[in-house]
Amino acid sequence: MQxxxxxxxxxxxxxxxLIRRFEERASQQYQAQKIGGFCHLYIxxxxxxxxxxxxxxxxxxxxxxxxxxxxxxxRGTTTxxxxxxxxxxxxxxxxxxxGSMHFFDRKNHMYxxxxxxxxxxxxxxxxxxxxxxxxxxxxxxxFFGDGAINQGAFHEAxxxxxxxxxxxxxxxxxxxxxxxxxxxRSTSLRQIVDxxxxxxxxxxxxxxxxxxxxxxxxxxxVDSIRKEPHPAFLEMRTYRYRGHSMSDPASYRTKQELEKxxxxxxxxxxxxxxxxxxxxxxxxxxxxxKRAKETVLASVKFAEKSPQPPLDTLYDFTYADGAMxxxxxxxxxxxQERREGAPSPGxxxx
Amino acid sequence: xxxxxYRQALNEAxxxxxxxxxxxxxxxEEVAEYQGAYKVSHGLLQRFGxxxxxxxxxxxxxxxxxxxxxxxxxxxPIIEFMTFSFSLVAFDQVxxxxxxxxxxxGGQFNIPITFRGPNGPAHQLGATHSHATENFxxxxxGLKVCTPATPRDAKGLLKTAVRDDNPVLVLEAxxxxxxxxxxxxxxxxxxxxxxxxxxxREGSDVSIICYAQTVPLALQVAAQLEEEDISAEILDLRSxxxxxxxxxxxxxTKTHRVVIVEQDHxxxxxxxxxxxRIQKNIFDALDAPIFRVSQEDVPMPYNERLEKAxxxxxxxxxxxxxxxxxx
Ligand SMILES: Cc1ncc(C[n+]2csc(CCOP(=O)(O)OP(=O)(O)O)c2C)c(N)n1
Numbered sequence: 001m002q003x004x005x006x007x008x009x010x011x012x013x014x015x016x017x018l019i020r021r022f023e024e025r026a027s028q029q030y031q032a033q034k035i036g037g038f039c040h041l042y043i044x045x046x047x048x049x050x051x052x053x054x055x056x057x058x059x060x061x062x063x064x065x066x067x068x069x070x071x072x073x074x075r076g077t078t079t080x081x082x083x084x085x086x087x088x089x090x091x092x093x094x095x096x097x098x099g100s101m102h103f104f105d106r107k108n109h110m111y112x113x114x115x116x117x118x119x120x121x122x123x124x125x126x127x128x129x130x131x132x133x134x135x136x137x138x139x140x141x142x143f144f145g146d147g148a149i150n151q152g153a154f155h156e157a158x159x160x161x162x163x164x165x166x167x168x169x170x171x172x173x174x175x176x177x178x179x180x181x182x183x184x185r186s187t188s189l190r191q192i193v194d195x196x197x198x199x200x201x202x203x204x205x206x207x208x209x210x211x212x213x214x215x216x217x218x219x220x221x222v223d224s225i226r227k228e229p230h231p232a233f234l235e236m237r238t239y240r241y242r243g244h245s246m247s248d249p250a251s252y253r254t255k256q257e258l259e260k261x262x263x264x265x266x267x268x269x270x271x272x273x274x275x276x277x278x279x280x281x282x283x284x285x286x287x288x289x290k291r292a293k294e295t296v297l298a299s300v301k302f303a304e305k306s307p308q309p310p311l312d313t314l315y316d317f318t319y320a321d322g323a324m325x326x327x328x329x330x331x332x333x334x335x336q337e338r339r340e341g342a343p344s345p346g347x348x349x350x
Numbered sequence: 351x352x353x354x355x356y357r358q359a360l361n362e363a364x365x366x367x368x369x370x371x372x373x374x375x376x377x378x379e380e381v382a383e384y385q386g387a388y389k390v391s392h393g394l395l396q397r398f399g400x401x402x403x404x405x406x407x408x409x410x411x412x413x414x415x416x417x418x419x420x421x422x423x424x425x426x427p428i429i430e431f432m433t434f435s436f437s438l439v440a441f442d443q444v445x446x447x448x449x450x451x452x453x454x455x456g457g458q459f460n461i462p463i464t465f466r467g468p469n470g471p472a473h474q475l476g477a478t479h480s481h482a483t484e485n486f487x488x489x490x491x492g493l494k495v496c497t498p499a500t501p502r503d504a505k506g507l508l509k510t511a512v513r514d515d516n517p518v519l520v521l522e523a524x525x526x527x528x529x530x531x532x533x534x535x536x537x538x539x540x541x542x543x544x545x546x547x548x549x550x551r552e553g554s555d556v557s558i559i560c561y562a563q564t565v566p567l568a569l570q571v572a573a574q575l576e577e578e579d580i581s582a583e584i585l586d587l588r589s590x591x592x593x594x595x596x597x598x599x600x601x602x603t604k605t606h607r608v609v610i611v612e613q614d615h616x617x618x619x620x621x622x623x624x625x626x627r628i629q630k631n632i633f634d635a636l637d638a639p640i641f642r643v644s645q646e647d648v649p650m651p652y653n654e655r656l657e658k659a660x661x662x663x664x665x666x667x668x669x670x671x672x673x674x675x676x677x
Pocket of ligand 1: 115148436
C-alpha cells in the first residue's frame with residue numbers, strides 16, 4: 001500500500017467493500033458448515049479499521065481481538081489466505097491452526113487475532129515498548145471492543161503505557177454491546193473515553209461510521225506520537241449489524257436500533273461523499289463492488305481446493321526449535337515410557 | 351424418574367439451591383438477561399430476580415474475587431465462568447485466594463464457593479478456547495474438583511458442591527449439555543457425594559477409567575468391544591478430587607487390566623495420578639501395564655482433522671484396550 005497522504009479514498013472504499021463482501025461470504029460458508037468454531041463478523045464497523053489503516057504506515061504494528069478478519073484484510077493479508085484460514089487449510093494465514101479468532105500475518109505486521117477478551121492489550125503495550133526500546137518511529141494500533149475495558153489486563157496495560165510513555169493508540173471499537181450486554185450494563189462510566197483520563201492518556205470520541213473522521217484523527221495522533229512517543233485513546237462509536245457471533249440471534253436489541261445504524265452505513269456514507277465531490281460515478285462503484293465479490297468468490301474456490309495441514313505436522317508448531325521427529329521422545333512423554341510394542345506416536349496411548 | 355437434559359439438570363440444581371438457601375446467589379457473564387451463554391441459567395432471573403442472578407462485565411478476576419470475599423462474610427456464591435478457559439483470567443482468585451484462606455487464617459475463614467461452567471475442548475474453538483482445566487485445578491490443595499458426565503450426576507454433584515463448605519469446581523462437559531438421562535423427580539432430593547466414582551457398566555476383562563466427556567466415549571467403546579468378546583468395565587470417576595481410590599481398586603482387582611481415558615493433556619494429567627495410586631497400592635493385581643489415552647501434548651489446532659487427531663477417540667481407546675489385553 002501507498003504512504004498515508006496519497007492513499008486513495010476510492011481504494012479505501014473498495015477495501016471496505018472487500019471486507020463487507022468477505023464477511024457476507026464467510027457467513028454463508030459458515031452456514032454451509034465449511035467453517036467451524038466461533039465466527040464473529042465485522043459488518044457495520046468497516047470504517048474503523050479502514051480509516052485507521054489509511055492513517056498509518058505499512059510497518060506499524062496492528063493487533064486486535066477475535067473479530068479480526070477485517071483487520072487482516074486491511075493490513076493486506078489476501079482474501080485467499082483469510083478464507084483458507086476459516087476453512088482450516090494449510091494455505092491459511094495461520095496455517096489452519098488458528099481459525100477465525102486467531103488470524104496472524106507476520107509479514108504484514110498483523111499480530112493477531114486474540115480470543116481472550118483484553119488479553120492482547122498488554123501484548124500491544126509490549127510491542128510499543130519494543131518500538132521505543134529500539135528507538136524506532138513506528139506506532140502500535142491496538143483494537144479492542146467495549147467489553148474489554150473492564151478487564152484487569154486492560155487497566156494494567158493502560159497504566160504501563162502511560163507510565164513508560166509508549167507509542168500506542170488504543171482503539172476501542174464501541175459497538176454498544178459485548179455479546180448481549182450493553183455498555184450501559186457493563187461500565188460505570190458515562191462514556192468509555194473517560195477510562196483514558198484516569199491514566200492521564202489523551203482521549204477522544206470519534207464517529208466510527210465516518211471513514212474520513214477516523215482517518216484524519218488517527219493520522220493526527222500518529223503524527224504526534226512519531227514526534228514524541230506517548231499513548232492515546234480513541235473511542236470509535238460504531239455498530240455491528242450481525243449478532244455477536246454466528247450463533248447469536250441478537251434478540252437483546254431492537255430492529256429500529258439496527259435500522260437507525262444501517263441508514264448511517266459507513267460504505268454508503270463514503271460513497272456519497274465521493275460521488276458528491278465528483279470522484280466516483282455509480283458505474284465505478286458498481287465495478288468496485290463487482291470486483292470485490294469476484295475476489296471473495298475466488299477465495300472460496302481457493303480455500304476449497306487448498307490442502308489440509310498434514311497430520312504428521314501435528315507436533316511441528318508446539319516448540320520453536322522445530323519438529324519433534326516421530327519416535328523421538330516428546331516433551332510431554334519421557335523416553336523410557338515407550339515400550340517395545342507400544343502404539344506408535346500419534347495414537348497417544350501409553 | 352424422568353428423562354431430562356444435562357443442561358436442565360444443572361438448571362434444576364441451581365434453582366433448588368437458590369430456593370433452599372437465601373445466601374446462595376449466581377453471578378457471571380450473561381447469566382441473567384441473556385439467560386446464560388449456554389442457557390444453563392435459563393429462567394432463573396425471572397424466578398429469583400436481579401438481586402440473586404447477577405450479570406457481570408467481562409471481569410473474571412474481579413467477580414471470582416468478589417465471590418471469595420462474599421464467602422468470607424457468610425454468603426455462598428455460585429460463580430459461573432462462561433467457559434473454564436476464561437477462568438484462567440481468574441487463576442489467582444481460584445488458586446491463590448479461595449483454597450488458601452482456610453489454612454492461612456488458621457481455620458477462621460472457610461470459603462464455601464462454587465465455581466462452575468463448561469470445561470474441555472468443544473468443536474474447533476482453537477487453542478485459547480479449548481482448555482481442559484481439571485488437572486491444573488486438581489493439583490491445588492484446598493480445591494475440590496468434580497466432572498459430571500450424566501444429567502443425574504450433574505444435578506447431584508452441583509447441589510452437593512453448593513452445600514460444601516470449601517471451594518468446589520464443577521467442571522461441566524460442554525459437549526454434553528444437550529445429552530439426556532434419567533433423573534429423580536424434583537420433589538426427591540438428589541445429592542451425590544464428592545469423591546464417589548460410579549461403575550457405569552460392569553465388565554470383567556478390563557477397567558476403563560474415565561470422566562466427563564470421555565464417559566460416553568468409553569461406553570460406546572465398551573459396546574464395540576463386547577462384539578469382540580472383551581468385557582470392559584466403565585468406571586466414571588465423577589470427582590477428580592477427592593479421588594475414589596476404593597472404587598478404582600475394586601474394579602482393577604476384578605479386571606486386572608486398566609486403560610485410563612482422560613480429556614486433559616498427558617503430562618501431569620489426571621491419569622498419571624490414578625496410575626500412580628494403582629501401581630503403588632495394588633501392584634500385584636495388575637496383569638499388564640496401565641495405558642493412558644489423553645489429548646496429544648500440543649496446543650489445540652483449529653483444523654478439524656488435526657483437532658480430531660489431538661483428542662481421545664474410539665480408535666485410540668480400542669487400540670489401548672487391546673494392548674493391555676494382549677489381543
Ligand atoms: C476472558 C474472556 N471472557 C469471556 C469471553 C467470551 N466472550 C467472547 S467475546 C465477548 C464479548 C466481547 O465484547 P466486546 O469486547 O465489546 O467486543 P465485540 O464482540 O463487540 O467486538 C465475550 C464475553 C472471552 N472470549 N474471554
